Amino acid sequence: MLAVAEVNYIRYEVNQKGESYASVSRKTGIDARTVKKYANQEDFEVKKPQCRKAPVMDPVKPILDEWLNEDSKKKRKYRRTAKRLFQQLVEDHDFKGSERSVRQYVSKRKKELKTMVDQAALPLESIPGTAQVDFGTAPFVYQSESMELPYLVMSFPFSNTFYFQVFPSENAECLLEGLQRMFHHMGGVPRTIRFDNFRPAVKKILGKGERKLTDVFERFVGHYGFHYEFCNPGKGNEKGHVEAMVKYVRNNFLLPECHIEDLDQFNETLWQKAEDDRDRSHYKKDAPIDTLYQEDCAQWLLLPEKSFDCVRYEVVKADKYGFITVDKKQYSSSPRFAGDKLTVAITYNSVIVLNEQHEAVVHHSRLYGVRRKSMVWQPYLDLLSRRPRAIKYTSIYDHFPEEWTRYLKACTEDEQKEALRLLGTLLKNDDFTLLNQALNDVSAQGHPSVDQIKHRFYSLVNNQEDYSTYTPQMSLPDMPDITRGLEHYDALYAKEGVEHE
Structure with a gap:
């Protein structure tokens, strides 16, 4: 295509000065037929590129565009290949065109979509x-x-x-x-x-x-x-x-x-x-x-098949009492972990102590605010059962339901040992629901034994009939009232008005 200046010269020489096509051709070195063409041309508008119709591909292009848009929301490994898109057109839309035509169109559209993403500069x-x-x-x-x-x-x-x-x-x-x-x-x-x-x-x-x-x-x-x-x-x-x-x-x-x-x-x-x-x-x-x-x-991306495990793992060392520190807050683990390194799973609302097999040992609600210490007593109950007199130096009663606090205070030393061992065996995640019911059921006739509590607990676990107390049919003589617990021992060593050493 000639430059604008060359076209204007040709038109001036031929149309204004009357020069022949051959003469202008010799002066400019341009072919005489080209000189004639531009000298006589009337329409100088830019010709629009002609869009060739594709009667086979045109009807399926919107379908391919929709499929490509769907695939753009998925991970790359889940996107369909051009071959698979061609197969779907044949199977679902009775497509009569060639696989090559589909491949060319898909390749072109993917490049256009990528360019649109790369060049996007619009505000969010x-x-x-x-x-x-x-x-x-x-x-x-x-x-x-x-x-x-x-x-x-x-x-x-x-x-x-x-x-x-x-x-x-x-x-x-x-x-x-x-x-x-x-x-x-x-x-x-x-x-x-x-x-x-x-x-x-x-x-x-x-x-x-x-x-x-x-x-x-x-x-x-x-x-x-x-x-x-x-x-x-x-x-x-x-x-x-x-x-x-x-x-x-x-x-x-x-x-x-x-x-x-x-x-x-x-x-x-x-x-x-x-x-x-x-x-x-x-x-x-x-x-x-x-x-x-x-x-x-x-326009959103598709969700993955699995949710994300929003958890953070830390390895921390337990102190001599079995306590660990996470984000400046203390959490109990177990006396047997004293001085050991432990893995802790931390979520937004929980701190879970794991053993070497990555099994949950103790589950805490995560502490926020001014509270700095969380205690789960179950792992410590076996130790306390061997040293029941130490119970008064702990805050264990603050963590027990009222009925268990009353029961333990009314127990003899041997009964306390058995009761604490029972709690250590049956208590899960500090859930006293069934244990409270079992204790209340068997307490109707007075201070129950640990075996009675245990038997009633397993009855509740197995959904047996409501508990009914056994009422003896014989008449029993009146028995004097007794005082349970350890507080009355001092009376054995002192008489009224007499001090003992």
Whole structure:
């Protein structure tokens, strides 16, 4: 194609000066036929490229586009090959074209989709299927105590929607537990999630926008497959949508102080509150928020088959009493582990002591706030059964139900040994439910023996008939009242008004 200046010269020489085509051809070195063409050309508009019709491929291109979009939400190993897509077209749509045509189209579309992703420079607010995450704090009355608790908010800027959950801390286990709950409640995973530089997620901020992630967060990202972004240090406005939503959630759902006894039960009620809030129009787009949220949903990644185990493992050393320390809080293990190294599994709400076979030995509720020590007495009961007099120097009665405290105080030393051994055998995870019932049932006729309690306990375990006490048919003589326990021993060594040495 000739340059514009050459075309203008040809048209001037031929049309204005009357030169022949041959003469202009000799002057310019351009073929005479080309000179004639441009001298007489009238239409100089850019010709639109012609789109060749493909009667066989055109009807199935939208189908292939939909399949490729579906596969883009899955892990790479689960995506269909071009060959498999061709087979599906033949099987399901009676496709008559060639496999080569399908391969060429699929290859071209994959490159186009990749280019679109690589060149995307739109803010998250404009892209369906993206999210922002941040913590906020609000006042609560939790288990009758006034305190501030953090709540995790995941907002969806495109649709202006959100979900939120309340936790006892902003640690890694709470962050991942909250994200996972939201993913599974939503039934999908946002393609891109923007975070602040959370300590639970970011171990170190590197140059050029890079981050060194914590191990557990890196594994979490790998498990769910989303793309993460972090704000620049001190640039919280880069996640301005979720910051505004944190304030919106507090003002509309968490004030005045919510009264909570069971945090998990309270969190279950929050899903519906967030979903009911979608019954309004978007403040800018003049469209129902719920409709926009469905566009978010359509772009989410698929959930993996298994959920992520939001647990952190630590190896800690027990002290001489068998206590371990996790996050500056003390938890009991067992006297037999005194001085040993133990593996501990830590979740957002539990601390589980494991033995060498990685079996759970002791299960604690994780401590937050001012409380610093958690004691599970079952592993210590066998030791106490051999030293029952030491029981008064422990706080064991503070951990026992009232009926067991009364019973043990009324026991002789030998009975205390047997009762503590029984509790050490039957008590599981500090659950006294059946043991309390067994003790109450057999106490109706007075102070029971350990064997009676044991027999009644196993009757309850095996769902036998309600316990009925045995009433003797013979008449018995009246017996004098007796005083049980150890407190009356002093009376054996002293008479009224006489002191003993």
